[in-house]
Every structure is written in structure tokens, then in C-alpha cells.
Amino acid sequence: MHPGLKRYLKSFSIVIAASLAIAVLAVYLLSQRRLRHDYEVSVPLAPPRAALAAEGAQLARSRGCADCHGQDFGGKLVLDKMPFARLVGTNLTHEPGKSNPAREHERFYRALHHGVDMQSRPLLMMPSAEFTHLSAHEIEALSAYLAGLPYVRRTPPASAMGPLGRALLVGGKLQGFLSAEAIDHARPAVAAAPPLGTIAYGEHAAQLCTGCHRSDFGGGPMSHGGPSAPPAANLTPDASGLGAWSEVDFVAAMRTGKRPDGSDIDSAFMPWRAVGQASDQELHSIWLYLRARPAIARTTRTVQ
Ligand code: HEC
Ligand code: HEC
Incomplete structure (x- = not known):
């Protein structure tokens, strides 16, 4: 090969490699901005009233929590498709001595009403845009029910987004995946649901x-x-x-x-x-x- 052409090809491949690296970095940074967005939610709550547990049991079953969090609510691997994503419904049972009922109640309110975790970061896939309509009373009932369940000693891996998942997110192909982006965080939950039967x-x-x-x-x-x-x-x-x-x-x-x-x-x-x-x-x-x-x-x- 002519040495000039060789040099040209070499610099060409350097340009391609550099553009690829920039594209990957851009996808990473743009997705990171959304995945690590701080929603600055603050909702200090009292421990849930244990008397609401039966109501919470009914809600947990009929609202499909077990589909993603496991029949025993001890966590479930919902999707394991790297390089897309690994999505894991969190273990919702409480470890005795390690969990604080008021904080757990707050965790439920943040997750269900706002779609964020305790650090105010958006939860992946958790369908909070639908659950945000639950009343404060219903969230408390769910929290009371889970607080009363036996602890399930299972530590599923954490949810994570792979490079393909990030690219799809940045490309606008994962509608509704970050519920926190669709929720009006200034609106508190309604106190209670309207009367049953209406x-x-x-x-x-x-x-x-x-x-x-x-x-x-x-x-x-x-x-x-x-x-x-x-x-x-x-x-x-x-x-x-x-x-x-x-x-x-x-x-x-x-x-x-x-x-x-x-x-x-x-x-x-x-x-x-x-x-x-x-x-x-x-x-x-x-x-x-x-x-x-x-x-x-x-x-x-x-x-x-
Ligand atoms: C996670 C998505 C999802 C949710 C949430 C959901 N549905 Fe569906 N629903 C579907 C899909 C998809 C079908 C079509 C299934 C099929 O073709 O076999 C369907 C079908 C149905 C059907 C059958 C109708 C027909 O003609 O085939 C009824 C009735 C229904 N849903 C009612 C409801 C009600 C009421 C709720 C809320 C309480 C609800 N669905 C929540 C996804 C959902
Ligand atoms: C379609 C699947 C799906 C359904 C249905 C679902 N969840 Fe989740 N939920 C998830 C996933 C996945 C996560 C973890 C998200 C993450 O780690 O970013 C999660 C996270 C949570 C968290 C946050 C835990 C934490 O670490 O802060 C709580 C609380 C929670 N869910 C409660 C519920 C309750 C209660 C219901 C039913 C009313 C429910 N979820 C229904 C998928 C689901």
C-alpha cells in the first residue's frame, strides 16, 4: 500500500474511533443526567398504623405488586437482558432490627407517589405514574401490610441500565420507563379514595x-x-x-x-x-x- 494511503487510513480510523467514543460518552452523560436526577422530594411520615394491614393486603394483591416484587414480596428478577437492562423488583419485606417503620413508610410514599428512591433518584420501570393516584391512606395501608410480613432473607441484585438501555432512553424509545419524569411532584397524594361503589x-x-x-x-x-x-x-x-x-x-x-x-x-x-x-x-x-x-x-x- 502507498505509505500516504496507509497514513490516511490510519488517521481515518482514529477519527472513527474518536467519534464513537464521543457518541458513547454523550449517551452515557445524557442518560446519567436523567438516571441520577435529584427530584428533591421530602416526605417525613409517621410509622403506618398496623390496623390498616388487611386493607393493604387486598391492595397489594389487586394492584399487582407481587408480579414484580415476588409472591412473598422478597424481591424478583423481572428482566435480565444486558446490555439492555437488569430490572429487579426490590425486596419489600423488612429486616428486623435493621428497618425503621417511619422510614419504610416514607420509602413507600416516595416510590408509589413520586417514583423515586430514598435519595430522590428516579426508580426504573416501577409504574409509579399509575400508582401516583393512590391515596395517602392506601399508601399507608400498603406500607402497614408489608411491615407486618415475615422478612424474606433474599438479596436480589440491584437494577441497572446497560449501554443499549441507555441509548434507547436517550433516543426517546423507553416511554414511561422513568415514571418520575411524568409525575407532578408538587401535588401531594389525595387523603383518601372516594367511597367504594361509586x-x-x-x-x-x-x-x-x-x-x-x-x-x-x-x-x-x-x-x-x-x-x-x-x-x-x-x-x-x-x-x-x-x-x-x-x-x-x-x-x-x-x-x-x-x-x-x-x-x-x-x-x-x-x-x-x-x-x-x-x-x-x-x-x-x-x-x-x-x-x-x-x-x-x-x-x-x-x-x-
Ligand atoms: C400492564 C398493562 C395492562 C394493565 C395495567 C391493564 N391491562 Fe387490560 N389488557 C392489556 C392488554 C395488552 C390486553 C390485551 C390482551 C390480549 O390481547 O390477550 C388487555 C385486555 C384487557 C381486557 C380484555 C378486553 C378484550 O376485548 O380483549 C379487559 C377487560 C381489560 N384488559 C381490563 C383492564 C382493566 C379494568 C385494567 C385496570 C384495572 C387493566 N386492564 C389493566 C394490558 C393491561
Ligand atoms: C411492573 C413491575 C412493578 C410493579 C407492578 C410494582 N413494582 Fe415496585 N418496583 C419495581 C422495580 C423494578 C423497582 C426497582 C427500581 C429500581 O431499582 O430503580 C421497584 C421499586 C419499588 C420500591 C422502592 C424500593 C426502594 O428501594 O426505595 C417500592 C417501595 C415499591 N417498588 C413498591 C411497590 C408496590 C407497593 C407495588 C404495588 C402497589 C409495586 N411496587 C408494583 C417494579 C414494579
Whole structure:
């Protein structure tokens, strides 16, 4: 090879290597700014009232906490896909002698209402944008329930973002992944949920559905869940939604995972096992609210 060309190629590859290094550094710095953002949340709280534990047990089951934190709440590896990310639902049980009930209550409030940890950093994947609607009373009940559970001696690895996950985050491809970015941190939690059995209670409880079924409840492709995820169904009273369903159909679908036509609702993407553990009165309220929503014509199911 001509020595000039060789020199040229060499300097060319140095330029490529340098640009790559700069791109990697930029992705790292831009993602780090969001992952380490300090939300400066401050919520000192009293220890939770133990009498609320039964209410908390019901909430923990029906709001799907166990899906990501483990059936015994001792923590769970939810996703292990480096170089994308490793996502681990934290061990939510308390180690005797090592945990302070007031601080644990605060940890729950920060995580559920703000989507941040004790250092006010954003939590990864924890769906706090939906849980931020829980009332202060409900958060206290959840905290009381977990405080009363036996400690599970298990230390799952910490959640971490890999280079691919960081690149997707910076590229705007991980919508809703950092709930803290979507939450209004100036707004405190409402004190208590509206009375059970009302449309208002249904609206309160149905906020849990909006992360997937969208805030208009008309459904569509989900921003998370990967390419194999089915679109979230249209839940409005339109014929393309739940128009033909009765309340009995709805409650049966949530309890059994079957649509009125006998087909299966995909439990890998629709948490019907959790939602189905809500009480009759809760499901009745959610149904009332879904029925009161404006009908939206949007076909989401590919197979009928
Ligand atoms: C879709 C999965 C998912 C669901 C559902 C979920 N969590 Fe989480 N949660 C996570 C992940 C993942 C983390 C850890 C995030 C991290 O380390 O950045 C987390 C973190 C937390 C933390 C913060 C712990 C800490 O170290 O500060 C609390 C508290 C918590 N979750 C409580 C709950 C409760 C209560 C529920 C149910 C109402 C719930 N979570 C439902 C995935 C989930
Ligand atoms: C984590 C995402 C997620 C959440 C949260 C969620 N859903 Fe779903 N839901 C789905 C997906 C995806 C489907 C479609 C499943 C399929 O095609 O098999 C679905 C399907 C359904 C169906 C079946 C309708 C049909 O025609 O197929 C009903 C009813 C339903 N969801 C109600 C709810 C309610 C009520 C809530 C809140 C209390 C809720 N979902 C919360 C993702 C979710």
C-alpha cells in the first residue's frame, strides 16, 4: 500500500474511533443526567398504623405488586437482558432490627407517589405514574401490610441500565420507563379514595389501567412490552371496545382470564390475575366508570 494511503487510513480510523467514543460518552452523560436526577422530594411520615394491614393486603394483591416484587414480596428478577437492562423488583419485606417503620413508610410514599428512591433518584420501570393516584391512606395501608410480613432473607441484585438501555432512553424509545419524569411532584397524594361503589371510586381505581389502555381507555399498541406484546384492548362502551359486554362478562373476564367468547386474555401482558383479586365492589365501581366513559371507535384486537 502507498505509505500516504496507509497514513490516511490510519488517521481515518482514529477519527472513527474518536467519534464513537464521543457518541458513547454523550449517551452515557445524557442518560446519567436523567438516571441520577435529584427530584428533591421530602416526605417525613409517621410509622403506618398496623390496623390498616388487611386493607393493604387486598391492595397489594389487586394492584399487582407481587408480579414484580415476588409472591412473598422478597424481591424478583423481572428482566435480565444486558446490555439492555437488569430490572429487579426490590425486596419489600423488612429486616428486623435493621428497618425503621417511619422510614419504610416514607420509602413507600416516595416510590408509589413520586417514583423515586430514598435519595430522590428516579426508580426504573416501577409504574409509579399509575400508582401516583393512590391515596395517602392506601399508601399507608400498603406500607402497614408489608411491615407486618415475615422478612424474606433474599438479596436480589440491584437494577441497572446497560449501554443499549441507555441509548434507547436517550433516543426517546423507553416511554414511561422513568415514571418520575411524568409525575407532578408538587401535588401531594389525595387523603383518601372516594367511597367504594361509586363511579368516582371506579375512576380512582382505573388509573391503574391507563399505563397500558391509555388515558382515554381506548387502548392501542403499548409503548412498552416489546414487539411481541398485543395491543391493549379498547375498554370504552363502543362496539370496537366492550360495547357488547355485560358487567357479569367483565367480572368473569377479570376473575378467569376468559372473554365472553371463551378466548383467553394474554396473562403475560394483561394482569387479570391481579385485577381479578379486587373485591366485587371494586370491580363493580370500575365497570360503572368504564361504562360512563365516552365511546371511542378504535379496533385493537387483531383476532376476534
Ligand atoms: C411492573 C413491575 C412493578 C410493579 C407492578 C410494582 N413494582 Fe415496585 N418496583 C419495581 C422495580 C423494578 C423497582 C426497582 C427500581 C429500581 O431499582 O430503580 C421497584 C421499586 C419499588 C420500591 C422502592 C424500593 C426502594 O428501594 O426505595 C417500592 C417501595 C415499591 N417498588 C413498591 C411497590 C408496590 C407497593 C407495588 C404495588 C402497589 C409495586 N411496587 C408494583 C417494579 C414494579
Ligand atoms: C400492564 C398493562 C395492562 C394493565 C395495567 C391493564 N391491562 Fe387490560 N389488557 C392489556 C392488554 C395488552 C390486553 C390485551 C390482551 C390480549 O390481547 O390477550 C388487555 C385486555 C384487557 C381486557 C380484555 C378486553 C378484550 O376485548 O380483549 C379487559 C377487560 C381489560 N384488559 C381490563 C383492564 C382493566 C379494568 C385494567 C385496570 C384495572 C387493566 N386492564 C389493566 C394490558 C393491561
